[in-house]
Amino acid sequence: MFTACADRPSDTARVILRRPTVQEPHDPEDPAEDPRRALVRRVESSAAFEKSKRLRDFLLYVTERALREPGVPVTEHEIRRDVFGRSIDVDATEDTVVRVQASHLRRRLEQYFAIEGVAETLVIEIPRGGYTPLFRERTLAAPGVRPIPARGPLVAIIVLLAVACAALAADAWRWRVRARQAGPAAALGPGVDHLWREMFGAAPVYLVLGDSNLSLFQDTIKYQLSLPEYQRQEFVQIARARLPAAEVPVSWRLMNRENTSIADAKLAERVARVNALQGRAIDIVLARRADPGQMQTHNVILSGPRRSNPWVELFEERLNFRSRFEEGTRHASLHNAAPRPGEAAEYAVEWNKVGYGRVAYLSSAQGRGGVLLLSGIDMSSTEACADFVTNETRVRQLFQALGVNEGSRIPHFEVLLRTNLLLGTTAAYEVVAHRRLDP
Secondary structure (H helix, E strand, C coil): CCCCCCCCHHHHHHCCCCCCCCCCCCCCCCCCCCHHHHHHHHHHHHCCCCCCCHHHHHHHHHHHHHHHHHCCCCCHHHHHHHCCCCCCCCCCCCCHHHHHHHHHHHHHHHHHHHHHCCCEEEECCCCCCCCCCCCECCCCCCCCCCCCCCCHHHHHHHHHHHHHHHHHHHHHHHHHHHHEEEHHHHHCCHHHHHHHHHHHCCCCEEECCCCCCHHHHHHCCCCCCCHHHHHHCCCHHHHHHHCHHHHHHHHHHHHCCCCCCCCHHHHHHHHHHHEEEEECCCEEEHHHHHHHHHHHEEEEEEEECCCCCCCHHHCCCCCCCEEEEECCEEEEEEECCCCCCCCCCEEEEEECHHHHHEEEEEEEECCCCCCEEEEECHHHHHHHHHCCCCCCHHHHHHHHCCCCCCCCCCCCCEEEEEEEECCCCEEEEEEEEEEECCC
């Protein structure tokens, strides 16, 4: 998982009333030769933590406690009081700040050791179910030794995603330097810069990538999971109800992995670049690890179709173009709820020939942020959707279709794209229809 998020605006504005009562790892009295403290300093000063003071405080508190008081567990009450300045008399079921921030902290640690800290021989882990960190040694491949080639397309996809994320982290500083030198509008194009600032302002963005294994799992069981079924992750129970007993272990091994597509990895790179140039924090997660609470309070971008990203279900009924997929026949289409003159009632995919994608911008369920859906029914159409909102020429085309000027307010909208394929590669795409959405 690649994560580069900031706390919610309401969190970053909250004052920490009480600092940790223990000494922080950079205290002069600490033994400089302790590699664990040196590691903590590298982690808390990394790009993964630079925009979140709360998570740095959290990390410094629990690691110092673990080093100074080995074997003594760090409790949720202590963290609530000493790090977040909250009363310990509050019911933990009502004040979930520690659990929520612990989840963010675990993801940031995973990010650091997967990208910036990929060469670290010592790693920090916070096992779920507690808050006491562990310092664990890991074995690195010897220089010049090539790893065993990954087998199968699923492993290849996740490897490519990791490579893309690593490249993204390596290039982030170049984007920031370019933005400082020429300004985001010059680096992105004035239309793209205006569109993204109108959609998301300065608040963090929560990017949820599609679950490739879910699509394969549904191919196997000939059934599309609802969002509640997907959230519960009862994949074994569903497989047992729909498959012969001998095939259940195969489906379980499939859903025991978490992969996204190459198209979603490329989309993540495009989206992260725009956010980096505009100074906006971004948290990138796979659909299976998405937090519904974040979608209520953050700006949200959902990548991929409903079939690989069930979170699209939260917003699709508010749209005119709605995705359909028949598991038995594999007939995929976008249904036009209210056809206008010259429009079709259904836009059906011709696999490996013609694809369709939908770009939709609307408000979140509670109106606290923007939601952007980039829903290509196939991978090439997903790439087209990502290009449509990051390409200056295409954004100008969008402005013209919506009847707005570059400097004016952007209304909520949805756009239907037709993608013409050549041997499975995107050759070209065009706007088929568009709508301005009512508030």
